[in-house]
Amino acid sequence: MxxxxxxxxxxxxxxxxxxxxxxxxxxxxxxxxxxxxxxxxxxxxxxxxxxxxxxxxxxxxxxxxxxxxxxxxxxxxxxxxxxxxxxxxxxxxxxxxxxxxxxxxxxxxxxxxxxxxxxxxxxxxxxxxxxxxxxxxxxxxxxxxxxxxxxxxxxxxxxxxxxxxxxxxxxxxxxxxxxxxxxxxxxxxxxNPPAIDPVSPKNRHVYEEERDSILSRFDVDFKQPVISQVGRFDPWKDPLGVIDAYRLVKKKVPGVQLLLVASMARDDPEGWLWFERSARHAGEDPDIHLLTDLRGVGALEVNVLQRETDVSLAKSLREGFGLIVSESLWKRVPVVGGNVGGIRMQI
Known part of the structure; x- marks a missing residue:
């Protein structure tokens, strides 16, 4: 220990x-x-x-x-x-x-x-x-x-x-x-429901120079609509279902892009399996972006990406709470979430 x-x-x-x-x-x-x-x-x-x-x-x-x-x-x-x-x-x-x-x-x-x-x-x-x-x-x-x-x-x-x-x-x-x-x-x-930390790097105010510097590192057109889900690559977060939902949206909004943002936790060996499944499910679609902490996406980067999102997804099949819901709402980003547990509690 x-x-x-x-x-x-x-x-x-x-x-x-x-x-x-x-x-x-x-x-x-x-x-x-x-x-x-x-x-x-x-x-x-x-x-x-x-x-x-x-x-x-x-x-x-x-x-x-x-x-x-x-x-x-x-x-x-x-x-x-x-x-x-x-x-x-x-x-x-x-x-x-x-x-x-x-x-x-x-x-x-x-x-x-x-x-x-x-x-x-x-x-x-x-x-x-x-x-x-x-x-x-x-x-x-x-x-x-x-x-x-x-x-x-x-x-x-x-x-x-x-x-x-x-x-x-x-x-x-x-x-x-x-x-x-x-x-x-x-x-x-x-x-005792948990809460986000509003002054942490993931949720604090972002200065314009920080925003511009971080956005320049990603091959995403932020002038076009962006959907994102922040969370582990995990069966209960339903990343494959998120991709399917994005494809439904893309039929009516051709320019939409999807960001799947995650940290690869030490205690979740299943994470890489679901990352690979998600990548295969995404195929060669250049508008689907799989972003992790191992590619330089830390707390401040998540903060900026959430703020540039038009709609935040929390498509969990089970969820004890789901901090990303309150994080997105704190940043005035609308959330579409699964009708389960902690997500329902927040929305």
Whole structure:
């Protein structure tokens, strides 16, 4: 297990956005927790919404007086293949985990537990990848499981695997009340939808010289209509369906272009498979652009591309929340999204 370094942030930078009343309320609540030690544990430090959230959350917790830390799991390809299969099953895939997958899942959680010492007042475990730690570590503080996934129709076999661990947590936190699986007798349930960071590089104001410099690097005609989807190459984001939708639009709007923008996360070995499938599905169409962080598309680039988009898509088949919806709306870009989970909550 490795600790993730986090850049400083100041809550005062958000005061003009959230208002003085909310600013004061946060400080009052934080004063009751001043000096408390908090550990967050998840699967990856980059790629995907959880890493984005923690980059901001940990820094802001520190700024208001908490001693917050962020750790990521060590793991092999076999481990991340297993956790990706588990993630898919929790969102409704009928494919069960193999014996080898379960063995890798147990082994690497045991390895990570051996390197983690609970010297914290609160330990927040994010998603199913590190869920067994609650039964593998000697606990001293309050342990909470934060689930960022849409669990409205999970594969029962995988819920059964996780149930002995999930019931051991002092509380569970979900983005929506309906995500809490009834098969698990949680001690306490909280509902707390996430939020975007409006002053992060991905959402902050963009200066004209920054915009012009970034746009010049892409072979996209921004004078013509642009549709974009920002999100992992993942079956639940439905990139093939996005391409099909774009082709329907192109019959009536011949000049339209499609941007599929993603980061290739360490904990998602399936990402390259879906990138390749998307590329094959796109074929030789010069108006379909597949853009990733490995080709220089970082947070600021995503910010600029979202602002130059005419319509933002969030065509997920399952979605715990989907930060791209609020990101696009924050930038005054209309969103067409799948009628599921967190997308429905925002639109």
């Amino acid at each position: 490795e600790e993730v370094p986090v850049a400083e942030k100041r809550l005062s930078d958000y005061r003009a956005i959230i208002g003085s009343a909310a600013f004061s309320e946060i400080l009052a609540l934080a004063s009751k927790l001043k000096g408390k030690r908090v550990a967050h544990v998840n699967a990856t430090a980059y790629g995907g919404g959880v890493a984005e959230l923690l980059n901001s959350l940990v820094a802001l917790q520190r700024d208001v007086g908490l001693d917050a830390h962020w750790f990521v799991l060590a793991g092999s390809n076999a481990f991340f293949n297993a956790t990706k299969a588990m993630h898919n099953a929790l969102q409704g895939s009928e494919t069960p985990l193999s014996a080898d997958m379960l063995a890798a899942y147990r082994h690497f959680n045991e390895v990570n537990a051996s390197t983690f010492t609970d010297e914290y007042d609160y330990v927040m475990i994010h998603d199913p990848q590190p869920a067994p730690l609650v039964n593998l570590c000697e606990r001293h503080g309050t342990w909470l499981w934060r689930c960022h996934i849409d669990l409205t129709s999970p594969n029962p076999s995988v819920v059964k695997i996780l149930e002995p661990h999930l019931r051991a947590y002092d509380a569970a936190v979900f983005s929506a009340a309906e995500y809490a699986p009834r098969a698990v007798p949680f001690r306490r349930i909280y509902v």
